[in-house]
Amino acid sequence: MLRLTPSGFINSLTEPQWGRLLREFQETHAVKLPSFLDSRLTRLAQEGLARFSFAPLDASPHYRWEVSSGPAGRQLMFLCTHPDFLDLLSRLSGYPRYMMCGGGIYRLITEKGHYIHWHDDGPWPEDWPVKIGVSLSVALNQELFEGGRFQIRRKNSTQIIREIPNVKAGDAILFRTSTEMEHCNTPMKGRAAKCAFVCQLRGCP
Numbered sequence: 427m428l429r430l431t432p433s434g435f436i437n438s439l440t441e442p443q444w445g446r447l448l449r450e451f452q453e454t455h456a457v458k459l460p461s462f463l464d465s466r467l468t469r470l471a472q473e474g475l476a477r478f479s480f481a482p483l484d485a486s487p488h489y490r491w492e493v494s495s496g497p498a499g500r501q502l503m504f505l506c507t508h509p510d511f512l513d514l515l516s517r518l519s520g521y522p523r524y525m526m527c528g529g530g531i532y533r534l535i536t537e538k539g540h541y542i543h544w545h546d547d548g549p550w551p552e553d554w555p556v557k558i559g560v561s562l563s564v565a566l567n568q569e570l571f572e573g574g575r576f577q578i579r580r581k582n583s584t585q586i587i588r589e590i591p592n593v594k595a596g597d598a599i600l601f602r603t604s605t606e607m608e609h610c611n612t613p614m615k616g617r618a619a620k621c622a623f624v625c626q627l628r629g630c631p
Contacts, residue, residue, distance in 0.1 A: 428514070430502075431464040435511040451518050454588040455602040456578050456609075462598035463564050463623075467502070471531075471566055472595065474498040475621065480533050488545035491532040499530035502623050506562065512627075515560050519602065521629045524560065529625030531566065534574055534614050542574075542611035546581070547603040547626050556629035559603040564623040565592045572615035576601070581608050592622075603628075 429436045439447065451457050463471075478496030483489075507526050515524050534540040550557050563576065576590045576599050589612075592599050601609060603626065614620060 435508040456588045457600050459598040461596050463596040468596040471498045489542045491540045494531040503529045503625050523630050524627040525630045527626050527628045531623045534620040536614040544608045544610045546608045557605045559628035561603050561626045564598040565595050567621040569618045571618035571620045574614050574620040575612040578609040
């Protein structure tokens with residue numbers, strides 16, 4: 427089990443479980459982490475979202491969504507800088523050092539024409555020597571939604587390496603980012619919104 431709690435990060439995977447997770451990440455560049463977010467954190471985040479508004483964000487051609495104005499995203503980003511979690515990312519990806527570079531909570535609503543097209547979590551500055559990273563997406567929706575399935579592939583390829591649905595609150599997807607990889611969400615369907623916390627961590631020199 428891998429779990430983020432109010433007091434820190436818990437890794438209780440056995441050696442065989444860790445070996446399977448590592449092979450899965452190396453082969454598909456993405457893994458599903460059931461119940462990654464502690465139920466208390468999930469509930470607190472959802473309650474916090476209900477108290478704050480969402481503002482539209484469509485500054486990029488790659489996505490159109492709404493972002494939360496509340497503090498829950500910043501609080502979750504802070505927890506994701508726990509040394510044990512950063513160490514897990516290093517062991518999983520093979521790169522020794524990571525730093526938090528951004529994140530927040532977004533919402534996708536079908537009726538508003540929201541989408542997440544193919545992108546690589548850039549921009550990647552020319553003067554930044556490390557062009558790899560790991561991103562985390564944690565479901566926070568309070569009702570099941572249709573569509574919005576995560577997909578990942580190599581750039582300049584139409585072959586989908588992995589597709590993962592993530593509709594249960596607290597479940598997470600951890601995936602590789604780089605200038606050679608890109609990911610998207612499939613189109614949303616139905617009336618229920620998708621709500622998720624995302625953060626991007628990048629390798630640092």
